[in-house]
Amino acid sequence: MIKLSDLQLAGVIDEIACAMKSGAPVERAMRRLQTRRMGRVGRCAGQIADQLDRGQSLEQAISVIRSPMTSQISAAIAAVGRGADQRLISRLGQQLRRRSQFMGTAVIAYFYPIVLLMVAYVATVMVAVPLVNRNQGRDFRWEPWLVSACQWLEQNAWWPPLIALLIGVLIWWLLTGRSSLSRHARLSLFFYSLADQIEADVPEQEAIVHAAKLSGDSMLSGLENPTLASPPIAKLIGRASELTDIDEEQRTNAAVTVSGSNSGSSLGMPPSILAARLYFLGSWHAEASRRSGYFWSRFLPRTLMVVVGCGFVISYAWWVIAPVYRQVAQW
Numbered sequence: 574m575i576k577l578s579d580l581q582l583a584g585v586i587d588e589i590a591c592a593m594k595s596g597a598p599v600e601r602a603m604r605r606l607q608t609r610r611m612g613r614v615g616r617c618a619g620q621i622a623d624q625l626d627r628g629q630s631l632e633q634a635i636s637v638i639r640s641p642m643t644s645q646i647s648a649a650i651a652a653v654g655r656g657a658d659q660r661l662i663s664r665l666g667q668q669l670r671r672r673s674q675f676m677g678t679a680v681i682a683y684f685y686p687i688v689l690l691m692v693a694y695v696a697t698v699m700v701a702v703p704l705v706n707r708n709q710g711r712d713f714r715w716e717p718w719l720v721s722a723c724q725w726l727e728q729n730a731w732w733p734p735l736i737a738l739l740i741g742v743l744i745w746w747l748l749t750g751r752s753s754l755s756r757h758a759r760l761s762l763f764f765y766s767l768a769d770q771i772e773a774d775v776p777e778q779e780a781i782v783h784a785a786k787l788s789g790d791s792m793l794s795g796l797e798n799p800t801l802a803s804p805p806i807a808k809l810i811g812r813a814s815e816l817t818d819i820d821e822e823q824r825t826n827a828a829v830t831v832s833g834s835n836s837g838s839s840l841g842m843p844p845s846i847l848a849a850r851l852y853f854l855g856s857w858h859a860e861a862s863r864r865s866g867y868f869w870s871r872f873l874p875r876t877l878m879v880v881v882g883c884g885f886v887i888s889y890a891w892w893v894i895a896p897v898y899r900q901v902a903q904w
Contacts, residue, residue, distance in 0.1 A: 574636075575639060576613070577640060579672055580669070581614050584666075587663065588605075589603075599621075621637055645787050649662045649762075652766050652770060655775050661765060679748075689882055690881050715892070715893075719893070757862035759788040761856075761859040762787055763793060774844075
């Protein structure tokens with residue numbers, strides 16, 4: 574089994590999606606990828622092609638990839654085989670690329686606030702702490718908490734950096750060790766897959782099971798005998814309030830024009846309206862995932878940089894320098 578990064582896995586997924594969309598043999602696409610790419614991607618593509626040559630299905634062949642996302646890729650391929658939109662596989666690759674881009678952007682964006690925080694801490698330890706501790710017996714009226722803090726820092730200056738380092742390592746481990754996509758990304762894949770299968774007249778319960786497996790969401794995958802009326806799913810679908818302004822005549826006309834096994838869903842609405850709701854929710858959660866990524870990787874680091882920089886300057890001037898100037902003015 575070969576372990577791939579998010580970007581490498583997205584590249585393999587895109588090749589599979591393009592081959593399925595064009596109707597070309599996936600085995601040929603994997604052989605082409607094997608000759609074009611070196612390293613793990615080329616070896617992975619070659620092993621997938623070998624598995625396909627032995628007569629295994631594509632869902633079985635991709636098991637050579639050692640990734641928590643393998644089961645979701647298999648579910649996406651199976652969903653496309655049941656009539657889902659072939660773009661569903663590409664969406665999975667897009668989510669992987671977005672996660673990789675988020676990690677890269679976050680590393681660069683948080684670098685400057687961290688450096689600024691380090692400079693502020695060094696300046697505090699090297700300048701503010703000696704200034705306060707060496708002039709306690711004079712007439713400077715520093716706040717008691719400031720004097721206590723400076724005395725503690727003089728004896729324990731290494732503890733705050735060590736604690737911050739441990740917290741940083743823990744956060745990095747949690748972020749890089751995530752085996753699943755973000756909540757909004759998982760729900761986006763779930764609703765897109767479910768909408769495609771509902772339109773393809775896949776039975777409701779089967780469609781939900783496969784869509785939950787594709788999303789990788791443990792809560793949705795853990796539902797027994799799920800239906801659209803199951804409380805967790807009905808609550809999620811009920812958020813599409815923008816698509817509920819349909820009068821009774823429109824509902825009746827839509828129900829008459831649509832036929833198939835899903836014409837009577839457990840929510841009591843025709844498939845056309847249900848699919849529209851699901852597509853809306855898929856796009857809404859996809860946009861929410863992008864907004865969340867922007868907040869954590871761009872907006873928050875910039876805000877922290879301003880808060881740390883301005884906060885240090887103002888605090889130093891107000892709590893450390895101001896008492897000195899006030900006392901000098903009285904002399």
